[in-house]
Structure formats: C-alpha cells, structure tokens
Amino acid sequence: MNDHGATVPIRLHHDAFGRLVVTLANGEIHSGVVPVRAFPFSAPDQWISLCDESGHEVFCLNDLAELDRETRDQLAAELARREFVPRILRIMRVVKGGVASQWFVESDRGPTSFELPSEDNIRRMGSDGALLIDGHGIRYRITSVAQLDTHSRRILRQYL
Numbered sequence: 001m002n003d004h005g006a007t008v009p010i011r012l013h014h015d016a017f018g019r020l021v022v023t024l025a026n027g028e029i030h031s032g033v034v035p036v037r038a039f040p041f042s043a044p045d046q047w048i049s050l051c052d053e054s055g056h057e058v059f060c061l062n063d064l065a066e067l068d069r070e071t072r073d074q075l076a077a078e079l080a081r082r083e084f085v086p087r088i089l090r091i092m093r094v095v096k097g098g099v100a101s102q103w104f105v106e107s108d109r110g111p112t113s114f115e116l117p118s119e120d121n122i123r124r125m126g127s128d129g130a131l132l133i134d135g136h137g138i139r140y141r142i143t144s145v146a147q148l149d150t151h152s153r154r155i156l157r158q159y160l
Contacts, residue, residue: 008066012074022050030058035078041125088142091152122159
C-alpha cells in the first residue's frame with residue numbers, strides 16, 4: 001500500500017491526442033488504452049481490464065478500491081464516458097404491436113421511447129433488477145423493480 005492508500009500503483013493521463021495512457025508499476029507505458037468492465041452489472045467496481053488499441057489486455061484491476069483516489073476518479077470517469085446505460089425510473093406506458101412493443105419511459109436522462117423487438121429483450125438482473133435491450137442494442141437498466149412506482153411495476157410484471 002502506498003501513501004495514498006492504494007495497493008496498485010498505476011498512473012493514468014491523457015496524451016496530446018486525448019487518448020488514455022497508463023503507466024504501470026514496472027514503468028511500462030501504454031497509449032490509447034480502453035477500460036472495460038468484465039461484469040458491468042453484477043460487479044461494476046471489480047475486474048476492470050485496460051486494453052490496448054488492438055483489444056489486448058495490458059492490465060487487469062481486481063477492484064477500483066485498490067487505486068488511489070485520483071486514479072480511481074479518472075478511471076471511473078473514463079468508464080462513464082464509454083458506457084451508456086440509461087436507468088429507467090418510471091414506465092409511463094407500453095404499446096404492444098405484433099411481436100414488438102413500444103415503450104415510453106422516464107429515464108435518468110429524461111423522457112424517451114424505444115422499441116423492444118420481443119419479450120426476450122427483457123431480462124432479470126439479480127433478484128430485483130431488470131435489463132431491457134431495444135431494437136438498436138441500447139441497454140436500459142432498472143436497478144430495483146421494488147423502487148418503481150405501482151403503475152410501472154404493474155406494467156413490468158407482465159414481461160418478467
């Protein structure tokens with residue numbers, strides 16, 4: 001553990017081209033790395049790979065908590081930029097078509113609508129969450145079904 005409370009001494013910064021650069025403990029420098037979560041929903045703070053521009057892993061972090069605060073904040077910001085998974089806060093209505101359905105929801109990014117190609121595009125996530133994947137592959141997450149309002153839970157129950 002170093003003087004900042006970290007057990008993994010890596011450094012991150014952006015180069016002149018805006019690419020993420022990692023300097024490993026042994027002095028190796030890798031430019032253009034991309035952080036990737038191995039388990040983005042079940043363990044978002046664990047098993048994060050830093051991959052080079054060819055997609056090869058150059059470093060694997062067991063847990064974000066192993067980094068000093070500055071590096072952890074930088075890595076978390078990079079992950080947030082890379083990942084786009086709006087959270088559904090409320091389901092206003094669902095219009096059923098043949099197989100597909102049109103969903104009108106309030107998300108953490110504002111009101112939106114999307115088409116679900118089939119009921120197979122709704123999956124349970126853990127004991128109380130759900131993941132919806134629209135026709136364009138965009139994922140929408142419900143972190144807690146129990147925390148949704150009654151109307152939203154009633155609609156969702158038809159699909160889970």
